[in-house]
Amino acid sequence: MDFIEIVVLALLQGLTEFLPISSSAHLILPSEIFGWADQGLAFDVAVHVGTLLAVIAYFRRDILNLIGGWLTTGFTRTPNADGRLAWYVALATIPAGVAGLVLDHWIEANLRSVEVIAWATIGFGILLGIADRKSGQVRTLASMTLSMALIIGVAQALALIPGTSRSGITMTAALLLGLHRVDAARFSFLLSIPLIMAAGGLKTLELAQSVLPVDWQSLLLGVALSAVSAWLCIYYFLAFISRIGMLPFVIYRLILGGVLLVFFV
Known part of the structure; x- marks a missing residue:
């Protein structure tokens, strides 16, 4: 990978990991437009x-508050707000984790196409718009229930479909359940x-078993750029x-999905 590829791909990963845009x-897009090869497992890690x-x-x-609340009150009959939220995060992670273990290879073989990505970008983008428009935005994280957390967790499993956007689908579910936008984003x-x-x-385990040489300078640049762009993305999104x-x-999702369908399908 050359310098331009590293910069573009690291910035894209940092920005799109947390924005609801897939x-x-x-x-x-870079591989389709510029003919770039796959960035490889090491850079992905x-x-x-x-x-x-x-x-x-x-x-x-x-x-730190969640860990503290979970350790001090998480195993009592009445966990405090932090202990309860820590459990919600942990339990809501299970559906996507199980779905990933069971379906990852099938999805990789059958759904990782430009057409699927384009339609998922459009379809789940429309659903995000409906959720935002219809949401009452009357709930906060303090009023979240276990059932709400599990519904959001099940929705997160849909992000295995390429083009869905993990942050987008979890925010969509949270908004449909009545959470404020900022609280929906924070939980996501x-x-x-x-x-x-x-x-x-x-991915690190896979990399450890690989015999391919590692370009550590490129990897460190990728880590730095993706970290800075992701942090800025979170900061300004919540602001x-x-x-x-x-x-x-x-x-943006509708335009992006349309571009993929018109020019790359």
Whole structure:
């Protein structure tokens, strides 16, 4: 990979991991437009590490509070708000984890096409718009229930379909359940941590078994760029989402999906 490829792909991964616009749709464009080869397993691990570092750094206080609440009250009859939310994040991760283990190879073989990505980008973009428009936005994370967390977790499993967007589908479910936009986004971002850790861990195991040489300089650049872009993405998304809503992202998804269908299918 040359310098331009590293910069473009790392920035795309960092920005699209947390915006509700589908990282799959964006990462396929450089290969289709410029004929770039697949970035390879090592670089994939690197940019996932970068996005993981970003979300942990941004939510470090929340994470410490969740861990503290879980350890001190999580196994009592009346866990505090942090202990309860920690359980919700953990339990909501299970559906996507199980679905990934069972369906990953089938999806890789049957659904990873430009056409599927394009239609998923459009379809789930429309659903995001409906959820944002119809949402009462009357609930906060403090009022979240176990059933709400599990519904969001099941929705997250749909993100295995390329083009869906993990952040997009979890925010869609959260909005349909009545959460405020910012709280929907915060829960989506917290929910990404165990999933990115699991995915990154599996890819790291694959990488450890590989005999291909590793370009550490490229990997470190990929980690740095994806981490910085992901952190900025989270910061500005949470700062502006309550004012701008989801409509700009819905319109963007419709345009992106249309471009994929017209020019690349």
